Amino acid sequence: MTMMDTGEDIGGWETIRRGISHSPELKEGIRTTLALAVLASAGQVVVPIAVQQTVDRGLRGSGGPDATFTTWLALAAAAAIVLTSWASYAMTARLFSTSERGLATLRVKAFRHVHDLPLLTQNTERRGALVARVTSDVDQVSQFLVFGGLLFVVSIGQILVATVLMIVYSWQLALVVWICFAPLFLSLRYFQRKLSIAYATVRRQVGILLSAISEPVVGAAVVRSYAVEARTQERIDAAVLAHQAASTRAQGFTAFSFSLGGISAGLANAGVLIVGIWLGQGRLWSDDISAGEVLAFAFIVTLFVGPVQFGTQVLTDAQNAIAGWRRVIGILDTPADLVDPGPSGQTLPAGALDVAFEGVGFAYPGGPPVLRDIDLTIPAGRRVAVVGETGSGKSTLAKLLTRLMDPTDGRVLLDGVDLREVAETSLRSSVVLVPQEGFLFDDTLAANARYGRLGATDDEILAAAADLGLGDWLAGLPDGLATRVGQRGESLSAGERQLVALLRAQLADPDLLVLDEATSAVDPELETRIGRALERLMSGRTSVTIAHRLSTAEAADEVVVVDHGRIVQRGPHAALVQEDGSVYAGLHASWVAQRG
Amino acid sequence: MTDERVSGAGSTGAGFAVLWVAIKREPAVFTISTIGSLLFGALTVADAWVLGWSTDHVVLPAFRDGEIGGGLLWAVLGLFLGVAILRAVGIVARRLGAGVMQYRMQARSRRAVTRQYLSLPMEWHQKHPTGELLSNANSDVEAAWGPIAPLPMAVGTVAMMVIAVVQMLFADLVLAVVGLLVFPLVIATNVIYQRLAQGWATRAQQLRGELSEIAHESFDGAMVVKTLGREPEETARFRAKAEELRETNIRVGRIRAAFDPTLAALPNIAVLIVLVLGVHRVLSGATVAGDVVTVTYLLTVVSFPIRSIGWLLGEFPRSVVGYRRVDAVLRASGAMPYGEATAPVSGDGARLDVSGLAYGYHADRPLLRDLSFTVEPGRTVALVGATASGKSTLTNLLTRLVDVDAGAIRVDGLDVRELARGELARVLSVVPQTAFLFDDTVRGNITLGADVPDEEVWEALRTAQADGFVAALSDGLDTRLGERGTSLSGGQRQRISLARALVRRPRLLVLDDATSAVDPEVEARILAGLRSEDRDATLVVVAYRKATIGLADEVLFLSDGAIVDRGPHDELVGRNDDYARLVNAYEAEHEGVTS
């Protein structure tokens, strides 16, 4: 089995590259957007040029102030401002659009992949943390994509232009500037690594935080009735504080790395002036540079410093975004070990299926074997009851039979086909498991039933209920099929939840029905009624029923007794009870005793 | 904590109100970061001054005279570096300060909001999906305090703006006034922005909540989704919401995309107007060229504060929505009132009195009507009733997960509503119908943090017949069970849940069908254990099985919302047909099979 991938060991560039390939929308129209970005950034020079021109030619022109020239210049500049502002708007709007579209795609992909993962892998990550991965981790990326990503490219361009400009003026001074910035550029890698770790911690803490909150919210009744609010709050507080500490730490690195840029800039300014003087004095290379050129150079340096500062800022944001991004990609990287054979998969024939376990063994990851040497064949149409002590492996058997897990040894065959070769869609429509712990969605009763058969009409649902002997119950509900079941079905009684799960299975109309304690919370009268109904409905289907109440076993064609992971007895009820001192005889004796 | 209500029609006022809440909470950090910001601003100006000084005193003389003292060169280096280092200090103070403030406020809100989750009644929880609560605690809190990040910068630059404006007014009043027309325009732009963005931002936060809801529910029910092959439909459900969020975010983004450049353009346009007007005024002799240049320069200085205030205002719509959503949780009322009384914890079983109890989930449809019964100390009572007859509801009322609509529940004569918070749990333990285990160790799940010696834990496990499998776990009591106890079988979970109640040695123990997933043999042993334990706890068991019922001194038969009959099992079977039919269903079945 595989653990859920944290994504934490995907490199930074790797993350961006793979992130983009998962969200192709991000690349859409990128050239136009880039052109707009360049245009928008050109807007920064419009006003300085206009002012300088007005001063030189409009105000201090040789012929005195020139109103006409100034007016035309202003109009032209205004047009340029409108144009570049529009470019800025268009660029940002496009970035919002592509990144939101790209991220929505990524979110949905990741969500789907979580469902495609095997049950055991899903269980290696807590629900709250999974939710964080498809919600806030994704949100983290958007800020960067809109305000960082592309503008980083623009600022690299600006840095290059400024460098060229500097070299044109004086390659020596250009060298000085680059030397002054070298420590910053070199330390960048170090800070990026630190930031990467810091932000990864922040994202991990968000997952922990959401898990810490969701658990007591779901288990509110237990927290309440055992009055453990204080301890629960302590645990949440610990997660909140850990998240706060991680965020503050990350912010510290951010602030520090950003401030370094300013120091380099100061150093570069001083360096330019000093080296400029030396150059002017001919102390270094015999080069003649004028005072004016040195001063002009000092201004060009600001053209270099601005984008460098912005660039470092973007790199920081990038680490934050990458931290979120790689967690989402991590989901997609987690292999689904239960591989759907895909188009080559076989389709199960319609009609009752026969079942065979061949030398099946199973151990949960890192645990001892739970099932051993299971050899079992169930002819099509047979009704089999599985009984055994708590923890003997009955549910495990059911999960292997419905391929929620693959056996560690041996194989499970349906109609002679290894389950691993059966197409997923065919499997899910032919084989239905009503699990021990049913789950209802916060919707109406009808909507929950339709999880069994999409598009079932109300009449079909009512008919299925009547078949199961649940007509009276349904009729007794004030809102009938429109009854809202509440979160996890908690507005229904435990027994009613099981009834809905059964109704769902009945609608699904499977060829092999596996019931794992499906009526354990239903009252005896109703349970026996359902039992009789099921007996009728099972004809033409194969069924495997796990039950603690041996009434089910008594009615089955065959009973399979599981004990400590092995099948110790099998045969019809009447025969098994006769085997004195057997496991089944023991179970039955206590059942009879209980029945009173 | 954040009891300030943010009001105001537009989000600007409300946005400032949210910030004010933060400033009042964190005045020191706010001051430090603002000083950092001012330092940064001042040193940016100083940088220009250093360049000027170096030009006049070092560069120009050096080129003119050809010779310059090494000391002056060091001075240049020192000045530039000094300013740069101080400015770096300013940056760190501003950014770190803003961060500290922001994360402190977040942590505060998160703690307050989760405290509220823990104290709000079950009814409230049933109306608020888990996913939404996660979103409140995460995304909404983050949104609420988002503007703290750009706050110090904005405040710091206000000083810059004020100085520039005053200078402008001194330079040329007319030009200054024209230039200052930029401010009403900035305000108008902001008003329009807030109006346009508020609705969409609200919708976006709401959708984030709903998306989180779908994700949480869908992952919670992953096994059902998988067994029924409903992955495509679940994905479609999630996709629909994700796409709605996407469209909304794009709209918010478009409005935001227009806001920033508009704010940036306004001072620029003002500069151009001032230039044109300035030239005319110079021509008419009303002013001199130098003043025109000064005013335009000052206007460009002003444009930076305007932009940084814009970044602050830009965050407001989301912030206000986030704050309001969090605030709604904090204001949710209905937290259960508790009394002052304490309950005696030692001694024999507690006496339970239920009188005239009525309860319904819907006001017009009472589920339990006029229920009255007494359980004497040390007695065992079985509560029997058909599916959905209200047994679990009654146990919830007993533990005060909900309060009665009418009547009263008394333990040892004390109305449970008079007990102080946490007192009831010291007397009474309930084993719920569906076991809920925490992602914790076996020990943690049983003690729930209480200081209980291991021997007592083992003893409880023994009574619950759970000692065998726990001993076989790799780390014994220290084995972690996974979220909701996934690494155990259904029956094993139930038994841990049972041990959790037993270890508390409650004076009143309520078992709500707590052995349904346990096979008959084990159940028989557990029941025997409960009975032989010489604890004289009062026991209320919800059960169908006759063995369990047989253990009871008395049976309460619940039907149609009332106790329709009560007495020893044998008598009830004889006189109440409904009861007999319910509990004898298996035998009837058995007869049917064998005959």
Ligand SMILES: Nc1ncnc2c1ncn2[C@@H]1O[C@H](COP(=O)(O)OP(=O)(O)OP(=O)(O)O)[C@@H](O)[C@H]1O
């Ligand atoms: N996800 C898991 N990880 C590790 N161990 C597990 C897991 N699920 C079950 N087990 C262990 O495997 C064994 C068999 O469990 P299984 O659920 O199959 O029992 P069961 O026969 O269905 O019991 P019950 O009657 O209580 O439902 C138990 O010892 C249990 O602790």
Ligand SMILES: Nc1ncnc2c1ncn2[C@@H]1O[C@H](COP(=O)(O)OP(=O)(O)OP(=O)(O)O)[C@@H](O)[C@H]1O
């Ligand atoms: N939170 C709720 N909101 C609305 N109705 C509810 C809620 N909880 C329970 N009900 C309804 O109240 C009735 C009684 O439910 P309750 O859980 O008390 O039954 P029960 O006797 O314990 O049944 P079971 O034997 O199935 O456990 C049911 O009809 C159920 O649908």
Ligand SMILES: [Mg+2]
């Ligand atoms: Mg099981």
Ligand SMILES: [Mg+2]
């Ligand atoms: Mg119940």
